[in-house]
Amino acid sequence: MxxxxxxxxxxxxxxxxxxxxxxxxxxxxxxxxxxxxxxxxxxxxxxxxxxxxxxxxxxxxxxxxxxxxxxxxxxxxxxxxxxxxxxxxxxxxxxxxxxxxxxxxxxxxxxxxxxxxxxxxxxxVPMASLCRPDCKGLCTVCGGDRNQKDCGCRVAFEDLRLASLKGLKLNSNQ
Ligand SMILES: [Zn+2]
Ligand SMILES: [Zn+2]
Incomplete structure (x- = not known):
């Protein structure tokens, strides 16, 4: 121009x-x-x-x-x-x-x-754009859109994390 x-x-x-x-x-x-x-x-x-x-x-x-x-x-x-x-x-x-x-x-x-x-x-142009601030993103296990439906993979992940936290707590009590 x-x-x-x-x-x-x-x-x-x-x-x-x-x-x-x-x-x-x-x-x-x-x-x-x-x-x-x-x-x-x-x-x-x-x-x-x-x-x-x-x-x-x-x-x-x-x-x-x-x-x-x-x-x-x-x-x-x-x-x-x-x-x-x-x-x-x-x-x-x-x-x-x-x-x-x-x-x-x-x-x-x-x-x-x-x-x-x-x-x-x-x-x-923003470095990263989100469809909404709390977008849950795609499931890393099955690839499903976690805003649309709860595919169930997330529960397994949270159970795992919870289990490891419990493990830490038990260890510190011992
Ligand atoms: Zn999004
Ligand atoms: Zn999934």
Whole structure:
């Protein structure tokens, strides 16, 4: 996504655009997201002063990810702030070394915000999504969804744990 620097008006540019599907696919790669159900857009204000271009705004959207425990579909809201200052490529390397701030290079003609938006989306996706806070997940023995039915394997597991606790107690009493 290119923004031509000379086309940025003195009062700045206001952009409300959907993210290119290639960027969305790239940022969500490996997350098992439902790309067809993903909607991601950005609201940006782009301003320039001399040779610097400031891009500020936020990314908003939603996607569908598998529950980390039971693999059910979970609709996840996506939101991330965006802020980067584009400076001429020759300066970008120096600024980066001096400052922690987010400086990105431009070639004097246009700023490429694709990488910036991809990075914002990667940050916006939660590390693990749950269909509900108390999701019981899949049974490790039979693979059944323990939210749907009690397959019985769980009882065996709890009996085992209880037995070992009782064992400890007996030992400490002796
Ligand atoms: Zn779940
Ligand atoms: Zn089971």
């Amino acid at each position: 290119l923004i031509k620097i000379r086309e940025i008006p003195a009062l700045g540019l206001h952009l409300e655009v959907p993210l290119e599907s290639a960027i969305v696919a790239d940022a969500l790669a490996g997350r098992d997201a439902d790309l067809g159900a993903s909607q991601v857009g950005v609201v940006l204000s782009v301003t320039r002063s001399d040779e610097e271009v400031l891009v500020r705004g936020r990314l908003i959207g939603s996607t569908i990810l598998p529950c980390a425990r039971c693999l059910a579909e979970v609709k996840v809201a996506l939101e991330a702030p965006i802020q980067s200052l584009f400076v001429p490529a020759a300066r970008a390397a120096d600024e980066e070394a001096e400052d922690e701030a987010d400086y990105l290079p431009h070639d004097g003609v246009a700023v490429e915000i694709g990488d910036l938006l991809r990075g914002a989306l990667i940050l916006a």
